[in-house]
Amino acid sequence: MNGQFPHTRLRRNRHDDFTRRLVAENRLHVDDLIWPLFVCEGHGVREAIPTMPGQVRVSPDRLAEHVAEAASLGVPALALFPVTPEGKRDANGSEALNPDNLMCRGARALKEAYPHMGLIGDVALDPYTSHGQDGLLGEGGCVLNDESVAILCQMAVLQAQAGFDVIAPSDMMDGRIGAIRTALDGAGLGTTRLMSYAAKYASAFYGPFRGAVGSGALLAGDKKTYQMDPANSGEALREVALDIAEGADMIMVKPGMPYLDVIARVHERFPVPLFAYQVSGEYAMLKAAMDKGWLDADKAMMESLLAFKRAGCNGILTYFAVEAARHLRKQ
Ligand code: PBG
Numbered sequence: 001m002n003g004q005f006p007h008t009r010l011r012r013n014r015h016d017d018f019t020r021r022l023v024a025e026n027r028l029h030v031d032d033l034i035w036p037l038f039v040c041e042g043h044g045v046r047e048a049i050p051t052m053p054g055q056v057r058v059s060p061d062r063l064a065e066h067v068a069e070a071a072s073l074g075v076p077a078l079a080l081f082p083v084t085p086e087g088k089r090d091a092n093g094s095e096a097l098n099p100d101n102l103m104c105r106g107a108r109a110l111k112e113a114y115p116h117m118g119l120i121g122d123v124a125l126d127p128y129t130s131h132g133q134d135g136l137l138g139e140g141g142c143v144l145n146d147e148s149v150a151i152l153c154q155m156a157v158l159q160a161q162a163g164f165d166v167i168a169p170s171d172m173m174d175g176r177i178g179a180i181r182t183a184l185d186g187a188g189l190g191t192t193r194l195m196s197y198a199a200k201y202a203s204a205f206y207g208p209f210r211g212a213v214g215s216g217a218l219l220a221g222d223k224k225t226y227q228m229d230p231a232n233s234g235e236a237l238r239e240v241a242l243d244i245a246e247g248a249d250m251i252m253v254k255p256g257m258p259y260l261d262v263i264a265r266v267h268e269r270f271p272v273p274l275f276a277y278q279v280s281g282e283y284a285m286l287k288a289a290m291d292k293g294w295l296d297a298d299k300a301m302m303e304s305l306l307a308f309k310r311a312g313c314n315g316i317l318t319y320f321a322v323e324a325a326r327h328l329r330k331q
Pocket of ligand 1: 122124126134170171205206207208209210278279280281
């Protein structure tokens with residue numbers, strides 16, 4: 001300090017655009033983006049999801065066309081979710097093991113059209129169960145762990161055989177990463193990667209997604225006996241440590257924005273590829289304010305995504321993937 005004039009003035013590096021660009025610590029790149037999308041039954045279907053403006057459900061025959069822009073913009077990977085009609089759901093989620101289910105048909109269509117795009121398959125039973133829970137129900141309605149994991153293992157093998165490069169278990173059963181790794185290796189699928197939804201919270205921010213896939217209205221109760229309590233973050237570190245020990249290649253924290261502290265803690269502790277899922281409710285919340293003109297759409301979108309990079313993520317699953325890739329191309 002020289003009198004009241006400090007030698008170190010942090011504003012100097014903010015003085016103009018070139019300096020700000022030189023000192024920027026984090027940057028969003030198209031390689032950081034994973035686009036979640038919804039596949040539904042039928043032919044020629046492309047229908048809007050009212051609670052997720054800009055996102056649609058498409059039938060397998062229209063997937064390739066739907067993904068064309070993402071592919072040409074260089075979005076590296078897609079995460080596919082099925083909209084299983086009620087008639088195909090049952091208590092055990094048996095449609096999950098149908099080799100011709102929506103996920104498998106979708107994967108085949110996408111891999112044929114874009115063999116070099118990464119394809120991430122969600123593994124959990126909720127899109128297929130009549131009760132909307134992620135696993136099998138036991139007495140008194142409790143979600144059975146090991147019995148559910150046995151089905152998830154078969155599901156993972158089936159999805160990998162259909163063309164998914166990455167299996168992403170989103171069910172939060174104990175021990176499923178190790179069991180699925182063993183099942184994949186046993187089926188000769190040693191290169192299939194595992195992206196674990198390691199710290200997935202029992203969150204209110206999944207509402208629009210559950211509406212989009214049709215499991216919201218079916219869900220009786222909640223998922224608090226397997227998804228994490230929003231009050232906890234030390235427990236997230238234990239979940240992540242277990243999944244790494246069980247063979248996870250990549251780790252995910254979900255939701256994203258309300259859990260940036262968890263992401264930062266995981267990043268500080270574990271040198272593992274780390275991803276955030278900016279979930280449907282976060283997207284809906286931002287979109288609603290953008291559509292009303294209350295937020296500048298591009299600026300709020302890019303700031304929300306950059307926050308994940310700053311917290312320590314390698315990449316982000318986001319419904320903004322295509323819009324963000326478009327914006328990055330313009331810059
Ligand atoms: C299913 C699953 C959910 C999401 C991804 N996989 C919903 C849930 O756990 O109820 C939510 C994604 C989103 O909200 O965008 N296991």
